[in-house]
Amino acid sequence: xxxxxxxxxxxxxxxxxxxxxxxxxxxxxxxxxxxxxxxxxxxxxxxxxxxxxxxxxxxxxxxxxxxxxxxxxxxxxxxxxxxxxxxxxxxxxxxxxxxxxxxxxxxxxxxxxxxxxxxxxxxxxxxxxxxxxxxxxxxxxxxxxxxxxxxxxxxxxxxxxxxxxxxxxxxxxxxxxxxxxxxxxxxxxxxxxxxxxxxxxxxxxxx
Ligand code: DGP
Ligand code: NA
Ligand code: NA
Numbered sequence: 001x002x003x004x005x006x007x008x009x010x011x012x013x014x015x016x017x018x019x020x021x022x023x024x025x026x027x028x029x030x031x032x033x034x035x036x037x038x039x040x041x042x043x044x045x046x047x048x049x050x051x052x053x054x055x056x057x058x059x060x061x062x063x064x065x066x067x068x069x070x071x072x073x074x075x076x077x078x079x080x081x082x083x084x085x086x087x088x089x090x091x092x093x094x095x096x097x098x099x100x101x102x103x104x105x106x107x108x109x110x111x112x113x114x115x116x117x118x119x120x121x122x123x124x125x126x127x128x129x130x131x132x133x134x135x136x137x138x139x140x141x142x143x144x145x146x147x148x149x150x151x152x153x154x155x156x157x158x159x160x161x162x163x164x165x166x167x168x169x170x171x172x173x174x175x176x177x178x179x180x181x182x183x184x185x186x187x188x189x190x191x192x193x194x195x196x197x198x199x200x201x202x203x204x205x206x207x
Contacts, residue, residue: 004086005196006123008097009188010162011131012155014141016176016184020131021095023185024192028091035091038078040071040100047074055147068105072118075101082123098122099130099165104149107157112164125170127195129188130162132173 007024009017021037028035043052047070053060054067062070075098085092098119105115138144139152149158165171172191176184 001087001089004088004090004092005127006082006086006092006094006125007127007129007192008094008099008125009129009131010096010099012133012138012158012162013147013150014138014144015131015133016181017095017131019181020129020184020188021093023181024093024188027185027189028093033091034089035093036085037093037095038082039095040078040097041074042078045074045077047077055149058148064105064108064110068101068110068115069118071101071105072098075119075122079122086123094125097125097128099128099162102165103158103161106161107154112161127172127191128165128168128170129191130165130171130173131176131184134175134177137177 009021009024011017018039021039025035025037041051041055042048051067051070051074054062054070082092082094098116101119102112102115106112136152136155139150139155144150149155166173172195174184174187174191179187
């Protein structure tokens with residue numbers, strides 16, 4: 001059986017990732033692809049509950065290193081599930097992944113390679129769709145500022161760290177400036193189709 005495709009959607013806060021991951025899921029379902037959505041941080045697991053408190057309660061103190069390792073551990077909580085889904089041939093869509101892990105923590109000043117190391121060994125995405133804004137439009141979106149990292153100046157530093165991944169072979173920027181939700185959906189679908197053609201088996205003849 002062909003292994004499923006692993007897709008991650010990445011970007012700063014309030015850039016439309018959650019809207020677009022759910023649209024991608026709908027679209028995959030309509031084209032007959034069995035896909036599962038996993039959102040990181042997954043706030044309902046034992047470690048995810050601590051992360052949720054950290055993000056929503058600005059008085060909850062945790063060293064930057066501890067926070068970093070918890071976010072990574074949260075991905076490891078789901079690693080086996082992701083691997084199994086892919087082995088069963090299912091497509092898995094991730095709303096944030098290791099790239100957020102490195103970008104947010106290295107933006108605080110932790111060394112980039114140190115940030116990467118606890119995530120080594122997690123399943124590697126075939127495709128990373130990076131929601132890319134030229135301007136900092138995200139900071140003016142409704143709800144911005146509610147959680148710990150939603151501070152304009154910090155988002156700018158996270159953006160700089162995310163861009164260090166731009167030469168990775170799986171990295172595809174989605175230029176979202178001035179685009180409607182529908183237009184962004186089309187851009188994402190087009191990237192999915194291009195990447196999927198590369199790995200697809202040609203089966204135009206019956207068995
Ligand atoms: P979200 O639920 O997608 O809005 O994510 C919550 C916040 O957590 C958001 O500001 C991004 C941040 N975040 C996500 N993953 C990680 C991570 O692995 N490490 C750190 N430090 N922050 C992360
Ligand atoms: Na957020
Ligand atoms: Na989100």
